[in-house]
Amino acid sequence: MVTTREFISIAAWHFLERPELRDRYLAAPEEERLEMLHETLRLEPVVGNLYRRATADIPLESQGKKVVIPEGDMMNIHIYAANVDETVVGEEPLALCPGRPIQGERIPSMIMGFGDGHHRCPGSYLAIQETDIFLHRLLALDSLHMERIPTLNWNELTTGYEIRNFMIAV
Ligand code: HEM
Numbered sequence: 253m254v255t256t257r258e259f260i261s262i263a264a265w266h267f268l269e270r271p272e273l274r275d276r277y278l279a280a281p282e283e284e285r286l287e288m289l290h291e292t293l294r295l296e297p298v299v300g301n302l303y304r305r306a307t308a309d310i311p312l313e314s315q316g317k318k319v320v321i322p323e324g325d326m327m328n329i330h331i332y333a334a335n336v337d338e339t340v341v342g343e344e345p346l347a348l349c350p351g352r353p354i355q356g357e358r359i360p361s362m363i364m365g366f367g368d369g370h371h372r373c374p375g376s377y378l379a380i381q382e383t384d385i386f387l388h389r390l391l392a393l394d395s396l397h398m399e400r401i402p403t404l405n406w407n408e409l410t411t412g413y414e415i416r417n418f419m420i421a422v
Contacts, residue, residue, distance in 0.1 A: 253375060253379065254410075255298045255299065255379065255410070255412075256375075256379045256382055256383065258298050258412065258413060258414060258415060259292075259293060259296070259298050259379065259383060260382075260383050260386060260387065261402070261415040261418055262292070262296045262298075262413065262415060263289060263292045263296075263383060263387060264387060264390065264391070264418075264420075265398070265402065265415065265418070266292055266296075266348060267387070267391055268391075268396070268397065268398050268420070269398075270348075273288070273348070274391055276288070276350075277387070277388070277391065278388070278391055278392055282384070284350070284351075285384055285388065286380055286384060287350050287351055287361060288350040289380050289383055289384060290350075290360070290361040290362040290365070290380070291348055291349065291350040291351070291352065291361060291362070292348060292350075293362040293365035293366075293380075294335045294336075294341070294361065294362045294363050294365055295335070295336075295346070295348055296413070297331040297332060297335055297362075297364065297365045297412065298365075298410060298412045298413070299331060299367070299410050299411070299412050300330070300331055300332055300410065300411030300412045301328055301329065301330060301331060301411045302328075302329045302331065302364075302367055303326060303327065303328055303329070304326070304327045304329065305324065305325070305326050305327070306321050306322065306323050306324060306325050306327060307323065308323050309321070309322055309323050329364070331364045331365070334363060334364045335362075335363040335364055335365065337363075339355065340354060340355050340356050340359060340363065341354060341355075341363065342354075342355065366379075393422050394422075395422045396420060396421075396422050397420065397421060397422075398418075398419070398420055399419035399420060399421050400417075400419055402415045402416060402417050402418035402419075403415070403416045403417045
């Protein structure tokens with residue numbers, strides 16, 4: 253999947269730029285490694301926006317304000333904003349802190365990185381497992397390093413990043 257390809261690249265980029273994260277990832281048991289990948293996806297969602305049409309009036313209350321989204325309206329859910337909501341993810345929402353406590357019921361640590369509800373990504377477990385299997389072996393190569401900073405493009409369809417010219421070497 254193109255989403256998994258982009259995610260593997262951004263996670264590799266983070267870990268190669270931060271040796272302490274890379275060392276922690278290589279030494280960690282599987283559960284902690286997957287948590288590190290979830291936190292990376294929270295910060296770097298591959299899909300930036302999701303659209304939904306309200307099938308009924310939706311009453312909401314947020315920060316003391318009441319609003320009703322009328323039936324039939326199109327909603328544009330900003331995943332980047334939702335994933336860094338301080339009331340959910342706590343302080344320093346833009347920092348990569350695997351294992352941070354999440355406030356709220358049944359909220360996964362990648363927040364909306366795999367969407368939510370009926371259409372939540374059915375490939376989420378596969379994507380994280382695949383990323384872990386590949387990166388755990390790749391990053392274990394001692395002298396592995398980035399040759400240069402990759403090119404970062406923007407994909408208008410997924411409203412997400414695309415990483416190109418990612419040159420690594422041993
Ligand atoms: C890191 C990698 C991935 C990310 C970030 C990702 C993200 C997402 C997101 C945000 C959605 C929700 C779309 C929506 O609500 O409209 C979605 C849906 C979906 N994903 Fe993934 N995905 C990834 C990997 C995969 C993989 C590996 C598969 C298949 C093996 C997969 C299959 C699907 C399918 C079939 C849907 C549509 C579900 C539906 O509409 O009911 N995804 N994905």
